[in-house]
Amino acid sequence: xxxxxxxxxxxxxxxxxxxxxxxxxxxxxxxxxxxxxxxxxxxxxxxxxxxxxxxxxxxxxxxxxxxxxxxxxxxxxxxx
Numbered sequence: 001x002x003x004x005x006x007x008x009x010x011x012x013x014x015x016x017x018x019x020x021x022x023x024x025x026x027x028x029x030x031x032x033x034x035x036x037x038x039x040x041x042x043x044x045x046x047x048x049x050x051x052x053x054x055x056x057x058x059x060x061x062x063x064x065x066x067x068x069x070x071x072x073x074x075x076x077x078x079x080x
Contacts, residue, residue, distance in 0.1 A: 008072060010048050016071050018046040020064045035059055 028042040044050035
């Protein structure tokens, strides 16, 4: 069984985090309170100024009912 190499693009994660928050009609402050971090930290995650920890990625995964893979990777068929 062959598998393709996966290339991580940080901008995909940033975009996905912001999109999930906006779709849920939540502010950065709302997310920050739930995560126990500052609003500035959430802004940094969404703008690519900081990488979220694994614990933060797992929180997003559970909170929004999606896999960590879905946070990190483009959907199949998406183009740049």
